[in-house]
Amino acid sequence: MTGIDLDMRIRSFKLKLIFSYIFVIVLSFGFIAFFLDKKLEENSLRNIETSLTNQAYLVESQITAENIKNEDITHLEPLIIALSEKIKCRITVINSAGKVLADSEKSQKDISQMENHLYRPEVRLALAGGVGIDTRYSSTLKIGMLYVALPIKEKKDITGVVRLALPLESVGRILNEIRKIVLLGLILALVLAFVLASIIAAQTISPINRMIHVSRKFSEGDFSRRVLQTSKDEIGELAVTLNKMAQDIEDKIKEAKTQNQKMSAIFNSMIEGVIVINKAGHIISVNPTIERIFSVRRVDVEGKLFLEAMRNNDIAEVIGAALKRGESVSSEITLIYPVRRVFEVNATPIFDNKAVDGCLVVIHDITEIRRLETVRSDFVANVSHELKTPLTSIKGFVETLLEGALDDKENNRNFLKIIQDHADRLNSLVEDLLSLSHLESKEIALNKSNFNLRQQLEKVILGFKSQLKDKSIDIKNELPASISINADKDRTEQVFTNLIDNAIKFNKEKGSIRIYVQEEGDKIKVFVEDSGIGIPGKDISRIFERFYRVDKARSRELGGTGLGLSIVKHIVELHIGSVGVESTEGFSSKFWFILPR
Numbered sequence: 001m002t003g004i005d006l007d008m009r010i011r012s013f014k015l016k017l018i019f020s021y022i023f024v025i026v027l028s029f030g031f032i033a034f035f036l037d038k039k040l041e042e043n044s045l046r047n048i049e050t051s052l053t054n055q056a057y058l059v060e061s062q063i064t065a066e067n068i069k070n071e072d073i074t075h076l077e078p079l080i081i082a083l084s085e086k087i088k089c090r091i092t093v094i095n096s097a098g099k100v101l102a103d104s105e106k107s108q109k110d111i112s113q114m115e116n117h118l119y120r121p122e123v124r125l126a127l128a129g130g131v132g133i134d135t136r137y138s139s140t141l142k143i144g145m146l147y148v149a150l151p152i153k154e155k156k157d158i159t160g161v162v163r164l165a166l167p168l169e170s171v172g173r174i175l176n177e178i179r180k181i182v183l184l185g186l187i188l189a190l191v192l193a194f195v196l197a198s199i200i201a202a203q204t205i206s207p208i209n210r211m212i213h214v215s216r217k218f219s220e221g222d223f224s225r226r227v228l229q230t231s232k233d234e235i236g237e238l239a240v241t242l243n244k245m246a247q248d249i250e251d252k253i254k255e256a257k258t259q260n261q262k263m264s265a266i267f268n269s270m271i272e273g274v275i276v277i278n279k280a281g282h283i284i285s286v287n288p289t290i291e292r293i294f295s296v297r298r299v300d301v302e303g304k305l306f307l308e309a310m311r312n313n314d315i316a317e318v319i320g321a322a323l324k325r326g327e328s329v330s331s332e333i334t335l336i337y338p339v340r341r342v343f344e345v346n347a348t349p350i351f352d353n354k355a356v357d358g359c360l361v362v363i364h365d366i367t368e369i370r371r372l373e374t375v376r377s378d379f380v381a382n383v384s385h386e387l388k389t390p391l392t393s394i395k396g397f398v399e400t401l402l403e404g405a406l407d408d409k410e411n412n413r414n415f416l417k418i419i420q421d422h423a424d425r426l427n428s429l430v431e432d433l434l435s436l437s438h439l440e441s442k443e444i445a446l447n448k449s450n451f452n453l454r455q456q457l458e459k460v461i462l463g464f465k466s467q468l469k470d471k472s473i474d475i476k477n478e479l480p481a482s483i484s485i486n487a488d489k490d491r492t493e494q495v496f497t498n499l500i501d502n503a504i505k506f507n508k509e510k511g512s513i514r515i516y517v518q519e520e521g522d523k524i525k526v527f528v529e530d531s532g533i534g535i536p537g538k539d540i541s542r543i544f545e546r547f548y549r550v551d552k553a554r555s556r557e558l559g560g561t562g563l564g565l566s567i568v569k570h571i572v573e574l575h576i577g578s579v580g581v582e583s584t585e586g587f588s589s590k591f592w593f594i595l596p597r
């Protein structure tokens, strides 16, 4: 609503108020005037009638029955003319036959032409013995007249009638005077009413005006304004209600805002992807996780149909089903691009008055869970397989021995030796598994201390003396004499043991091993380089996985469990370090690990 519109409305309200005042005054004055006028007219007529009747009695007393009977015009005429002048009204004398004998307003000549008056109402009444009164238009004088007639009696006989007539003009005049006064009063009252109504209207409208102004601010969203409460009447009450309403709305808005902020904070920080869809399948909103998963921007997808914006049929089907069935629908989907990821999609319908109004899609990245599940089941399969091989052999040789080979002096020791080898293998497998599960539990506390790394390595090399000699492998400890590190001594020993064990196992006869270090700020990078068989490029990335071996048979033959590197990786990572390998197949492998000092 524009300001001009509002102004017009306010003015029209003011006019309405003023006119209603004026209307009430005019109406009440009208009523008063109407009844007053009627009453006055009646009263004046009654008064005139009474005085005319009295005067008629006086005139009647001057006229004798004889005068009538004898039609004594000469006497009658001057008498009524004289009386008429005195009482200022017309006098007519009529005999019992209705013939006009004398009239104060007419000459004898005119009288002779006057019609018979027997049927004039007042004359008839008088001839009947009463007082005849009538008001009517006089055809003779052409004006409204009041007639009063009295009988002229001789003993009991009525010989004639004397009639007095007065023009009603005078009654009108008196009434007009009164009407003028009433009209003046009315005009005065109207002016007064107009002024008073204007003042009252202005007083009534000004708080309303203020309320309109404040309400307009409310409609613009500014609920901080309040209406000043000036009166204790209904308008004051309205102001209080308006203020309370504004306060309530302001509180509600504040509450909704806080709620909204909370919701959007949750919405934006959720790890799960969330899409809000309306009942027509259009996207209302998406959170940053969705933007990341689908490589889209919120502004580009909002308002679009899901399929149009994301182009994923599986999710679109889940959404469609949730909207259609009005119940939660879940599904597992796999996204291939840009990287393969597995998601659990959950679409829950949103209801408005029991009707589906949209749905909330929550997308949960379960790639890692699925990967771990696969790793676990692979691990179980691997462990079972690794345990089964030596166990089968042990069982086989024990059976052979029991079936008679025990007495075979040449071979029985051999068989027992094989059984012992397999039992050793089982033992180292179980030991490695235990140590791995212990490391993986992440609950182990590292027993850190400062020690000399070179001396530590020297001790490990000493343990491999016979193996090194068997294969004529030359090993060089090139660590600086002063190199010290803060780490778990026993576990660092295990890292060296596993790496050197491999470097010997997968080395050639008369091969070599070099262990050296590179200092990198507050970290050291230790290399274990051998001149062995090397590792094919395709296997390098998987070499640190549990049970992963380039050549299973060879590893087993060499007493390997496939867990050594996995244990190395775990220990180094527990020290917040990292491991890696570089290799040239057929020539050399260079394993390295970085540890903080």
Ligand code: ADP
Residues within 6 Å of the ligand: 498, 502, 503, 506, 507, 530, 532, 533, 534, 535, 543, 548, 549, 550, 551, 555, 556, 559, 560, 561, 562, 563, 564, 565, 566, 589
């Ligand atoms: P294991 O040595 O018990 O088989 P590891 O986890 O220690 O298990 O090693 C995994 C695999 O990595 C080995 O089977 C072998 O194929 C390869 N490998 C490890 N170290 C070397 C090395 N120095 N040279 C060549 N291959 C190696």
